[in-house]
Amino acid sequence: MIAQNMAEGICLVGATDGTIVYANPKFEQMFGYNPGELVGRNVSVVNYQDEQIDPHEVARLLMQEILTRGEATYEILNVNKDGTPFWCRATTSLFGHPEYGNVLVGVHQDITERKQVEEKIQASLTEKEVLLKEIHHRVKNNLGIVSGLLQMQLRRTQDTQAAAILRDSQNRIASIALVHEKLYRSEDLANVDFAQYIADLTAYLFGSYNIRANQIRLYTQITEVGLDIERAVPFGLIINELISNALKHAFPGDRPGEIEVRLVQDTPDTLTLLVRDNGVGLPPDFDIQHTKTLGMSLIQGLAKQLRGAITIHSHLGTEFKISFRR
Structure with a gap:
């Protein structure tokens, strides 16, 4: 045979x-x-058994699958005669044998x-993921300390121009810290979920400038998109600057208005950010x-870093459009 x-x-x-x-010599040797x-x-x-695994149930389910489909390929935890567990990859087919009748081969x-080897690789990857998460967490916390120091200084500053500079700096730090916060809490350590990022950043900025909900x-219209940290940080800073500028300058004297933020994917490789307000607009000579x-x-500078193109319109407000390749 x-x-x-x-x-x-x-x-x-x-x-x-x-x-x-029937079992051939190699099968007998393996087990x-x-x-x-x-x-x-x-x-x-030959099937492994413990408190969670019933070998009879495993065998029954496998036979049921093979009889239904005619064939199955699977990886299974088996056990040696002396009780040593080991992994097998098996392909089993239904076959009509002249001597034994219908058999599973x-x-x-x-x-x-x-x-x-796979388990070692997985353990190593898990360890690296934990380390990366810890790094993002610590960076976020350290940026939070810097932001707190700026806040302390802000409270002690009487000069309105200096206070504005400190607040702007604080918001820029917050936009970077939020990137690390998102990566720390994400299952995907490679990309930042920008839909949620923009929602959180805008909420923070509205609070920072004490904007009333009815003012x-x-x-927002945000495409579900992820950006790696090299793009997420400059992109987050751009969004921070555009929204901050609109909140600070577009609506003087508690003038009511609207701000629109859109992030759309024009092509598989191109994203466009649009921040528009219906405020007073830019100066004629801007x-x-x-x-x-x-x-x-x-x-x-950040748009250049992203290799993006900026388009500005100032009619019935201000519109900034930045397109860049992912």
Whole structure:
């Protein structure tokens, strides 16, 4: 019989009662049995057993699956005769045997070594994920300390211009800290969920500038999109600057108004951010290329870092549009 000399472990199991009717030498060797010792025993004898796993139930479910589909490939935790557990990869098919009738033919390979390597890799990845989360957490906390120090200084500052600078700096730090907060709490350590990020950042900024809910209304349309940290930080800073500028300058004298924030994916590779308000608009002579304010300089520099293009319109308010490739 060809199966006698095969490198894989092969066994034949009765399709009606689950009894082993044949096992080749390699199968017997894999499971630690003497020649012919497995014949006549229920196949569940080779399945692993503990408090959670019933070997008879495992065998029954596998047979049911194979009889229904005609074939199945699976990885299974088996047990040696001496009780040592080990992993096998098996392919089992339904076959009409001239001597034994309908049997399940199982071809088994010992994959214990591969499983151990996979477990080590997984443990290493898990350890690195925990470390990355801890790093993001600590960065966020350290930025929180810096923000707290600025807040303390802000409370002791009588100069309104200096206070405004401190508040702007505090908000910029908050936009960066929020990126690390999102990554720390995310299952995906590679990308920031920007829909939730923008919602949280805008809520923070409205609170920072003491904006009443009925004074300025916020409308958002945010595509579900993730950005890696290299893009998330500058992009978050751009959003911070644009919304902060609108809150500070677009609606003087408690003038009511609206701010719209949209993030849309134009193509699979292109994102467009649009921040629009219906406030007083920009000065007639405004030119972003020659502005000397830190906020506008930041927006230009960060957009360049993202390889983005800025478009500005000032009609019935102000609209900033920044498109960049993901």
